[in-house]
Amino acid sequence: MCTGISCCTGRAASAWTKRSFASLFTVPFGGCCMAWSRKLRAFALFSAVVLTAAGYFVSSGLEPVWWLVWVAPLPLLLVAPVVRGWEALGAAWIARSAAMLVFWQYWRGIMLPLWLSVAMVALAGACFALAVMAYRSFAVKGYAWLAALAFPVVSVAEEYLLSLWQGTFGNTGYTQLKNLPVLQLAAISGLWGIGFAVTLFGAVVAAVVHAAPRQRARLGIAFAAFYVCVFSFGELRLHKTPDALHSVVVGLVESHAGADMFPRDARSMMDLLQRYAGQAQVLADRGAQIVVLPEMTGLVVDPGMTNGLLKDQLLSPAADGVFEEAARRAHVQILLGVEHATERGSFNEGRLYSAAGTIETVYRKHHLVPVLEGRTSPGDGISVLSQPAGEIGIEICRDMDYPELARRYGHRQVGLILAPAWDQGVDALWHGHMSLMRAVEDGFTLVRDAKVGFLTASDDRGRILAEESAVGGNALHTMLVSVPVRHDATVYQAWGDWFAWVDLAGVMVLGWVGLREWGIGNRE
Structure with missing residues (x-):
């Protein structure tokens, strides 16, 4: 007589499976999952699909x-483990595909090609289907420990490989940005360790439920x-944060209303820049030492490029003149984001003007x-500035989605990253807070100024020090915050994506174990 799982697989199940939770499903229906009626199997699979899809839809969206x-x-x-393999794979x-539709409107809003969406x-x-099948392949053979590990190991390995193509956007680790104790794992293993801890939980619960009584307890x-x-590690790290010897006062300014989103001509661009420059003076009077402006305030062009489509655009030296003068008068550093058209191409730049009025x-x-x-x-380069308060670096928006660039700053002992950005409103919290992961991974404070997003300052533990929404409204949004400048060396900074490589191994x-067991099963 066969058990439920052995009938599904066509091979004899282990003693573990015979006394497992699977029997509770199969015994009342004749001791074999193949004896389940089509309606019963359909109901079980439908319920699982709905619950899992709903869980991921809510937990993995832009507000997880x-x-x-x-x-x-x-x-x-x-x-x-108690249905046919192709049924589990399809379900x-x-x-997971249905749950990913939570991002559909967002992707269409940022004009991703339909084929890519x-x-x-x-x-x-x-x-996801591959990870579930990895779990199933060991569960049906009675390998509870391997089943529990297979799902998170495969999941993390897949996310790492995908990050090499499209960055880390959508990675499981980012769902834990509000779970500060677990977030501290990033200092050891990057977001890969967080993803492992999260995906392991469901697999362990399932394995315990399926396992024989003698294995469940262990x-x-x-x-x-x-x-x-x-x-425990997370709580300890949160409560043992070293004091910073130095700090700086940073002012943030943002305006995106109407024509300010991206000025289309020289006059509109100059008007916006002058208003930003005026706010730099106001913030400096309130104590700001650095003023950060958002990404791509507008387009500036080199002399000699004012022909054709660029004939009505502001000259780059004119923009520099505004902020060199503003920085000198206010005796403050100003970080300006612009798109710069040159003969060698167009670049998305962050220009830092010194308090002496130079770039x-x-x-x-x-x-x-x-x-x-x-x-x-x-x-292709990075910008590190040695200041009296410590080492300060610059990144722009989507750069913070990629761990390797932040690690380069970590190796330079940077204690503060300034990040002009441009979000899309709907993703303001999600994408804006993804940057917090980089701060924890590489031990620096982060100040991020996002157009159509949030003005945010966070520490190297992922805690929000100050934040203000710049979504909606017609006025300039400003924020003033004192932030620590302190680099905290981390294991991840030193070893990089070691945990992802362990998962690949x-x-x-x-x-190899699966193929070996499959071969043994076939010979038997």
Whole structure:
């Protein structure tokens, strides 16, 4: 006589499976999942798909609910070992693909190509389905420990490989930005360790439910100890934050109403820049030492480029003149974001003017937004300024989605990153707060000034020091905040994506074990 799972797989199940939770599903219906009526299997799969899709839809959107993503995969992981393989595969793909539609309106709003939006939905579903099948492949053979590990290991490895193509936007780790104790894992393993801890939870619960009684206790105790260590480390790190020897007062200014979004001619551009320059004086009078303006306040062009489509644009030296004078008069540093058209191409720049009225550095954005910045060329350098308070660096908006650039600043012992940005309103909190992960990973304070977003200052633990919305309204938005300038060396800064590489190795090991067991099963 076969058990439910053995009938589904066509092979004899282990003693673990015979006494498992799966039997509670199958025994009342004749002891075999194949004996389930079509309606019953359809109901079980439909319920799992709806619950998992709803869980991911709510927990992984632009306003995620951090605790819900921990349990979102659980319904499908519970059902997967007691239904046919192709049913589990299809259900997992449908559930995760459906949940990814939470981003659809956002993608269309930023003008991502339709084919790319569809591909991202389908790819997310495929990756989740693969992770669920990895769990199932070990669960049906009775390997509770490997089943529990397979789902998070495969999930993290997939997210890492995808990040090499499209950045880390949408990574599971970002759902935990409000879960500060777990967020501290980023200082050791980057966001990959956070993703592992989150996806492990549902897999462990499912494995404990499916496991034989003698294995449940050991499995539960082991992983409970793991989470005790995770939360204890996080709480300790939050309460043992070293005091900063130096701090600076930073002022932030933002205006995006109407024509201010991106001025189309020289007169409008000059008017906006002069208003920004005036606010720099106001903030300096209130104590600001650095004033940060948003990304791409407008377009400036080099002399000799004022022909054709660029004939009505503001000259770059004219913009420099405004802020050199403003910085000198207010005796304050000013960071201005502009698009700069040159004979060698167009660049998204951050220009820092010194309190003496000179340009200290020009930083060029590395990671450009597809379509929206199609006419812009990427930069390749970093800007580090040695100040009396400490080392200060510059990044621009989407650069903060990529861990490797922040690590370069970490290696230079940078204690404060200034980040002009441009969000889309609807993603103001989500995309704006993604940058907090970089601050925790590489041990620096972050000040981010986002057009159509938030003015935000955070410390190297991911705590918000000050924040003000700049979404909506017609007035200039300003914020003044004193921030620490202190670099805290981290394991992640030194070792980089080591945890992701461990997961990739884990996938290969799991694959080898799976193939070996499959071969043994076939010979038997």
